[in-house]
Amino acid sequence: MTTVYDLIVIGSGPSGQRAAIYAAKLGKKVALIEMREVVGGACISTGTIPSKTMREAVLHLSGYNYKSIYGMNYRVKERITMADLAFRVQHVIKTEIDVTEAQLSRNNIEMLTGTASFVDATHLKVTNSRGSTIYESANIVIATGTKPAASVKVPINGTSIINSDLVLDLKTLPKTMIVVGGGVIGVEFTCMFAALGVRVTLIERRPRLLEFADQEIVEALSYHLRDARVTMRMNEEVESVEEMEDGSVVANLESKKKIQGDALLFAVGRQGNVDELNLSAIGVESDERGRIPVDKDYRTKARNVFAVGDVIGFPSLASVSMEQGRVAAARAFGDESILSNPSFYPYGIWTIPEISFLGKTEEQLTEEDVPYEVGVAYYREIARGQIRGDTTGRLKLIFHRENKSILGVHIIGEGASELLHVGQAVMALGGNIDYFVDTVFNYPTLAEAYKVAAFNGLNRLSKFE
Ligand SMILES: Cc1cc2nc3c(=O)[nH]c(=O)nc-3n(C[C@H](O)[C@H](O)[C@H](O)COP(=O)(O)OP(=O)(O)OC[C@H]3O[C@@H](n4cnc5c(N)ncnc54)[C@H](O)[C@@H]3O)c2cc1C
Numbered sequence: 266m267t268t269v270y271d272l273i274v275i276g277s278g279p280s281g282q283r284a285a286i287y288a289a290k291l292g293k294k295v296a297l298i299e300m301r302e303v304v305g306g307a308c309i310s311t312g313t314i315p316s317k318t319m320r321e322a323v324l325h326l327s328g329y330n331y332k333s334i335y336g337m338n339y340r341v342k343e344r345i346t347m348a349d350l351a352f353r354v355q356h357v358i359k360t361e362i363d364v365t366e367a368q369l370s371r372n373n374i375e376m377l378t379g380t381a382s383f384v385d386a387t388h389l390k391v392t393n394s395r396g397s398t399i400y401e402s403a404n405i406v407i408a409t410g411t412k413p414a415a416s417v418k419v420p421i422n423g424t425s426i427i428n429s430d431l432v433l434d435l436k437t438l439p440k441t442m443i444v445v446g447g448g449v450i451g452v453e454f455t456c457m458f459a460a461l462g463v464r465v466t467l468i469e470r471r472p473r474l475l476e477f478a479d480q481e482i483v484e485a486l487s488y489h490l491r492d493a494r495v496t497m498r499m500n501e502e503v504e505s506v507e508e509m510e511d512g513s514v515v516a517n518l519e520s521k522k523k524i525q526g527d528a529l530l531f532a533v534g535r536q537g538n539v540d541e542l543n544l545s546a547i548g549v550e551s552d553e554r555g556r557i558p559v560d561k562d563y564r565t566k567a568r569n570v571f572a573v574g575d576v577i578g579f580p581s582l583a584s585v586s587m588e589q590g591r592v593a594a595a596r597a598f599g600d601e602s603i604l605s606n607p608s609f610y611p612y613g614i615w616t617i618p619e620i621s622f623l624g625k626t627e628e629q630l631t632e633e634d635v636p637y638e639v640g641v642a643y644y645r646e647i648a649r650g651q652i653r654g655d656t657t658g659r660l661k662l663i664f665h666r667e668n669k670s671i672l673g674v675h676i677i678g679e680g681a682s683e684l685l686h687v688g689q690a691v692m693a694l695g696g697n698i699d700y701f702v703d704t705v706f707n708y709p710t711l712a713e714a715y716k717v718a719a720f721n722g723l724n725r726l727s728k729f730e
């Protein structure tokens with residue numbers, strides 16, 4: 266007898282978990298298929314959680330946040346090892362897995378272990394070491410995520426040539442490191458290794474890093490990278506990578522340059538996990554990056570099959586993936602109550618210093634001929650900035666010149682990702698820049714930067730009145 270469910274979700278990362286839990290809350294019979302031994306997806310095992318925990322350990326042990334107060338030689342631990350970083354990461358991974366398992370279990374979600382593939386649009390085959398079983402469901406959510414993109418010309422060996430899944434497998438901290446790819450992953454790890462004193466060369470084929478972020482903020486980040494002795498090679502493409510006899514690594518660039526380092530991190534994007542799914546059985550095709558096309562409700566061409574999270578492409582964030590999972594599960598059962606607006610989705614980039622933003626960039630607004638003005642607050646003018654020792658951060662508000670509605674919030678500096686949510690709430694609730702002027706903020710806090718930036722912007726406007 267085939268077991269029948271109301272919803273089957275493939276993949277237990279953030280998007281799959283939220284889809285499964287939302288459907289369970291609607292009283293549906295739900296199963297979650299996961300091919301790994303543990304739940305949580307790339308988010309908990311190899312992506313968000315390990316990298317953000319590693320960053321926290323780097324900041325703490327290197328004393329990074331206090332160097333401007335106690336001097337450049339201040340550090341909590343003299344010789345930081347990869348084992349120091351891995352120790353903290355393993356602890357957080359374990360607790361996150363426990364929390365996730367408990368959530369799934371108390372919502373009565375049935376866990377099926379194995380690799381899922383489509384038989385047709387309502388039947389899935391799940392294969393594990395004990396064999397294959399067929400399950401049936403009227404609705405299916407694909408939440409299979411991504412893996413690091415690979416190249417035959419880059420021999421990943423797990424010791425000196427690695428991808429982001431393998432960073433914590435490095436036995437020792439290299440003295441010099443090559444990072445290929447100036448996207449979020451490449452830049453975040455560049456910052457962490459540079460803060461540990463590693464001399465990093467970052468190679469990016471485009472003219473600038475983090476293309477989707479506001480240019481002024483990226484320029485500020487580039488200043489910090491150079492200050493941390495990072496060499497940036499923009500407009501350069503890595504063609505192949507070689508292991509040398511002495512154990513070092515050489516990146517061969519298309520421009521015929523050769524860059525040598527003790528280790529190389531290959532971070533040139535991600536590839537959707539679609540190979541095992543047998544998508545042709547349901548008439549769905551993925552693109553060359555393994556991304557599955559969907560409509561605004563996350564339905565694929567097979568109308569009862571949804572796809573959410575990284576496997577559908579940009580922005581590929583854990584935060585957004587969770588929301589996509591929730592929306593897809595709701596739509597599968599005709600629930601239109603979730604009114605999620607992608608224009609208010611935030612971006613948090615955990616560089617050092619961190620960057621966070623939402624809404625439009627100055628470049629986008631210029632392109633769209635929107636009349637805007639900008640208000641900026643520098644952390645060095647904010648008492649909390651001085652107290653925390655971050656005097657280089659800044660918060661930029663972009664607002665409409667005529668109705669003063671907020672069009673974008675862009676922050677670089679300590680606490681940026683948390684601080685952004687103040688601007689997000691005001692934007693989402695339809696407030697304008699006057700809100701910040703008329704509101705009393707706790708003092709001394711970084712949130713005060715909103716008020717300073719609003720005054721700065723309004724002062725610029727008043728020059729035209
Ligand atoms: C290094 C790194 C750092 C990141 N940092 C951040 C961050 O700071 N903030 C942020 O918001 N996002 C961050 N992200 C992105 C975030 O991790 C992803 O957006 C998120 O994990 C996507 O969730 P998902 O549910 O789509 O897929 P995943 O988390 O990838 O989970 C997919 C699951 O599906 C399973 N699966 C795949 N195929 C099958 C199959 N056929 N059968 C059964 N199971 C299958 C996989 O085993 C996996 O467990 C980071 C990513 C990386 C790589």
Ligand SMILES: NC(=O)c1ccc[n+]([C@@H]2O[C@H](COP(=O)([O-])OP(=O)(O)OC[C@H]3O[C@@H](n4cnc5c(N)ncnc54)[C@H](O)[C@@H]3O)[C@@H](O)[C@H]2O)c1
Binds near residue numbers: 469581613
């Ligand atoms: N803080 C966060 O939210 C966070 C953190 C990490 C990852 N992520 C997600 O993970 C996803 C993947 O990140 P990513 O950085 O791997 O991918 P990406 O696609 O964002 O960046 C890859 C970069 O590598 C460059 N590149 C490609 N081939 C190259 C070559 N041969 N030589 C030199 N440069 C080359 C590309 O031009 C691009 O800028 C992102 O979409 C991101 O949303 C999010």
